[in-house]
Amino acid sequence: MKKVPASSTLTLSTHLVLPENTNTLGNLMGGQLLNWLDIASAISAHRLCKRVVVTAAVNNVSFQHPIKLGDIVIIEAKVSRSFATSMEVFMDIYVEHHTTGERIKCNEAIYTFVAVDQLGSPIHVPEVLPESEEEIKRYDGALRRRQLRLILAGKMKPEEATELKALFD
Numbered sequence: 001m002k003k004v005p006a007s008s009t010l011t012l013s014t015h016l017v018l019p020e021n022t023n024t025l026g027n028l029m030g031g032q033l034l035n036w037l038d039i040a041s042a043i044s045a046h047r048l049c050k051r052v053v054v055t056a057a058v059n060n061v062s063f064q065h066p067i068k069l070g071d072i073v074i075i076e077a078k079v080s081r082s083f084a085t086s087m088e089v090f091m092d093i094y095v096e097h098h099t100t101g102e103r104i105k106c107n108e109a110i111y112t113f114v115a116v117d118q119l120g121s122p123i124h125v126p127e128v129l130p131e132s133e134e135e136i137k138r139y140d141g142a143l144r145r146r147q148l149r150l151i152l153a154g155k156m157k158p159e160e161a162t163e164l165k166a167l168f169d
């Protein structure tokens with residue numbers, strides 16, 4: 001199957017933080033950000049395989065800076081690597097301050113999706129072709145991250161995680 005350039009899965013998603021998205025301190029609720037991330041990354045995974053995709057795991061999200069009412073949140077999602085039926089989507093999250101316009105990168109997040117058929121059974125997806133320096137770095141690291149999440153999910157035995165083990169040899 002022909003490889004698909006990682007850049008063709010790029011998905012940009014921009015949101016204004018409204019009162020209904022915030023807690024009583026005027027900070028964006030974590031669950032709202034997770035929802036925006038889920039949608040942006042699902043579109044990115046769909047752009048790779050053009051099939052129905054389901055969220056298999058939310059792998060890595062931390063909330064390092066409060067995002068305030070009126071701020072603009074920009075999510076850049078791209079498939080970093082695909083495997084047989086699953087895809088890792090890497091996201092960079094930026095916040096544009098509502099009065100200064102200053103844009104800062106506030107977070108990174110990783111979600112895993114699986115392409116499924118109409119009965120919900122996993123189906124094969126195309127391979128990703130990483131081109132930029134950053135795409136290649138994320139592609140290379142994806143195998144280790146996959147092994148770690150499958151161990152944590154009880155779907156892989158630690159002794160089978162050759163890429164992870166190589167880090168400590």
Ligand SMILES: CC(C)(COP(=O)(O)OP(=O)(O)OC[C@H]1O[C@@H](n2cnc3c(N)ncnc32)[C@H](O)[C@@H]1OP(=O)(O)O)[C@@H](O)C(=O)NCCC(=O)NCCS
Nearest residue numbers: 054055056057083084085086112114116120122149150153
């Ligand atoms: C995700 C799902 C399709 C996997 O189905 P499954 O029968 O467990 O399939 P398999 O064990 O054969 O795994 C299929 C792929 O999912 C990946 N996978 C399964 N569980 C995973 C997990 N916890 N984390 C990361 N990847 C996972 C496997 O590595 C495999 O990928 P690969 O084919 O690229 O190697 C199935 O569990 C499902 O439908 N889950 C619900 C999805 C959903 O509703 N999401 C919204 C949540 S509200």
